[in-house]
Amino acid sequence: MSLIKGLGSxxxxxxxxxxxxxxxxxxxxxxxxxxxxxxxxxxLALANLAGAARAELSGGLTVQIVEAEPxxxxxxxxxxxxxxxxxxxxxxxxxxxxSELDTLIEPWLGDAGxxxxxxxxxxxxxxxxxxxxxxxxxxxxxxxxxGRAPAAQVDAQSSWLRPVFSAISSLQWLALGLVVLLAxxxxxxxxxxxxxxxxxxxxxxxxxxxxxxxxxxxxxIFQRSIGFDAVLGGTVGLGFGLAAILLLGRQFAALGSGMIxxxxxxxxxxxxxxxxxxxxxxIAMITARITVLAALRKML
Amino acid sequence: MxxxxxxIVQFDNVGLRYGAGKExxxxxxxxxxxxxxxxxxxxxxxxxxxxxxxxxxxxxxxxGAIRMFGTDxxxxxRARLPAFxxxxxxxxxxxxxxxxxxxxDNVALPLRVSGVxxxxxxxxxxxxxxxxxxxxxSDARPATLSGGEQQRVAIARAVIGRPDMxxxxxxxxxxxxxxxxxLLRLFExxxxxxxxxxxxxxxxxxLKKVPESLIMRLDKGRLGDPTGALRYPPxxxxxxxxxxxxxxxx
Numbered sequence: 001m002s003l004i005k006g007l008g009s010x011x012x013x014x015x016x017x018x019x020x021x022x023x024x025x026x027x028x029x030x031x032x033x034x035x036x037x038x039x040x041x042x043x044l045a046l047a048n049l050a051g052a053a054r055a056e057l058s059g060g061l062t063v064q065i066v067e068a069e070p071x072x073x074x075x076x077x078x079x080x081x082x083x084x085x086x087x088x089x090x091x092x093x094x095x096x097x098x099s100e101l102d103t104l105i106e107p108w109l110g111d112a113g114x115x116x117x118x119x120x121x122x123x124x125x126x127x128x129x130x131x132x133x134x135x136x137x138x139x140x141x142x143x144x145x146x147g148r149a150p151a152a153q154v155d156a157q158s159s160w161l162r163p164v165f166s167a168i169s170s171l172q173w174l175a176l177g178l179v180v181l182l183a184x185x186x187x188x189x190x191x192x193x194x195x196x197x198x199x200x201x202x203x204x205x206x207x208x209x210x211x212x213x214x215x216x217x218x219x220x221i222f223q224r225s226i227g228f229d230a231v232l233g234g235t236v237g238l239g240f241g242l243a244a245i246l247l248l249g250r251q252f253a254a255l256g257s258g259m260i261x262x263x264x265x266x267x268x269x270x271x272x273x274x275x276x277x278x279x280x281x282x283i284a285m286i287t288a289r290i291t292v293l294a295a296l297r298k299m300l
Numbered sequence: 301m302x303x304x305x306x307x308i309v310q311f312d313n314v315g316l317r318y319g320a321g322k323e324x325x326x327x328x329x330x331x332x333x334x335x336x337x338x339x340x341x342x343x344x345x346x347x348x349x350x351x352x353x354x355x356x357x358x359x360x361x362x363x364g365a366i367r368m369f370g371t372d373x374x375x376x377x378r379a380r381l382p383a384f385x386x387x388x389x390x391x392x393x394x395x396x397x398x399x400x401x402x403x404x405d406n407v408a409l410p411l412r413v414s415g416v417x418x419x420x421x422x423x424x425x426x427x428x429x430x431x432x433x434x435x436x437x438s439d440a441r442p443a444t445l446s447g448g449e450q451q452r453v454a455i456a457r458a459v460i461g462r463p464d465m466x467x468x469x470x471x472x473x474x475x476x477x478x479x480x481x482x483l484l485r486l487f488e489x490x491x492x493x494x495x496x497x498x499x500x501x502x503x504x505x506x507l508k509k510v511p512e513s514l515i516m517r518l519d520k521g522r523l524g525d526p527t528g529a530l531r532y533p534p535x536x537x538x539x540x541x542x543x544x545x546x547x548x549x550x
Binding site: 203204206207208209210211212213214215217297300 | 356357358359360378379381382383384385386388390396398409410413414457
């Protein structure tokens with residue numbers, strides 16, 4: 001295969017002087033790979049976070065008994081729990097204890113709101129369906145409670161987080177866009193480097209041509225050179241990227257938020273991130289080859 | 301015009317101009333035979349180097365026809381050119397050595413381009429460097445070699461692959477007379493083995509050293525043919541025309 005066919009030896013591949021880490025190319029690639037790694041990790045973490053939240057909320061319903069009179073509220077709540085517990089398709093029903101409600105509203109109302117002493121607080125019932133919440137199932141639950149618990153309001157839990165999911169989805173697209181943009185920028189940088197190397201090695205290329213060297217052989221020399229730069233840069237960039245991910249991961253983990261804990265990276269995610277430098281090397285080598293071949297076609 | 305059987309190069313009414321300028325070469329017609337030795341002479345600016353560029357396939361002519369090894373090389377695709385170039389050995393006037401490669405690697409380059417294995421090229425390259433008197437300078441970079449030494453490396457590179465045709469542009473310009481004669485003997489030895497040799501030179505004394513040679517003379521881009529053997533070639537290569545004296549003709 002001409003992509004890997006060169007002049008047959010390590011020494012002849014040195015026709016193009018190698019700058020290695022003293023040249024700019026490995027560092028440009030390192031920066032690109034580091035940024036791509038961070039963007040990809042961010043996108044994957046957001047996808048995991050959204051997935052975990054969706055899975056958790058997909059079968060969740062919340063029933064609120066919005067009744068100012070405490071006795072009537074408790075009676076309707078108990079009746080609703082009883083009806084729901086015996087209804088088909090319902091996996092679990094739990095009335096949220098008053099103490100939990102007090103804790104939830106304490107940041108806004110302080111001790112004054114405790115157990116609805118001064119401010120009437122609706123009774124909350126957490127319902128988990130055996131499958132995802134659909135409009136039809138939502139209407140069925142509302143129909144079940146209508147008449148017997150007239151103060152009941154039924155909502156799907158996922159509907160509360162719809163704007164959050166929408167924002168997460170936008171961020172995921174942004175991360176994907178960044179990855180594509182960075183890959184394109186890397187290819188453009190390699191294109192420029194190849195053109196520059198072609199210009200500075202024009203004399204050598206002419207000699208190899210006149211000695212019977214083929215375009216494929218000459219392109220191989222350049223793609224090999226760029227390939228080495230990409231391996232060096234990719235390794236360094238992956239190191240920087242991983243360090244940044246681990247640091248950010250530790251920061252987010254310290255938040256202790258239940259939602260954010262769902263955004264951890266899995267084995268496949270780490271495998272995908274580890275493939276980024278490899279993809280960088282492939283992009284760099286293909287770009288170098290195409291660039292050099294296109295330029296050589298203009299020579300006799 | 302079809303190439304005659306056995307010829308190695310045939311030029312027919314070839315003209316060359318660079319861009320929109322005037323013709324550098326005009327109405328060039330000749331035939332080169334395998335195993336012949338040719339000198340190309342002419343004053344500075346006569347077009348010798350341009351003619352050699354056409355011969356070593358670095359330039360396409362503006363008009364006319366060129367056949368090489370029985371193939372029309374003007375319409376030849378780029379992909380097929382390398383195979384033809386590998387049959388040629390070229391000594392450039394400015395040597396064109398790869399500056400960051402050693403003398404050894406410069407001489408080995410044609411063999412590597414042709415796919416010769418490393419284990420098979422070390423001895424011939426070392427022998428060739430020894431022969432041109434640079435056996436002890438094989439690791440030297442061109443910048444550390446004298447002009448004459450660089451020229452010898454360039455010659456070694458041109459002949460290492462035993463080409464079908466050797467094209468040399470002023471190959472003895474930077475060497476002492478003794479080395480010049482030695483190099484000519486190398487060219488003659490290759491010639492005896494069947495290599496067609498074309499040497500561009502303005503050194504008239506050199507022409508006398510190879511009495512069997514044929515002479516092409518360029519004058520202001522047009523080919524003079526003092527032997528008559530170029531424009532109307534016989535079936536076999538002619539020895540130099542009796543009575544043609546270098547002093548008269550050149």
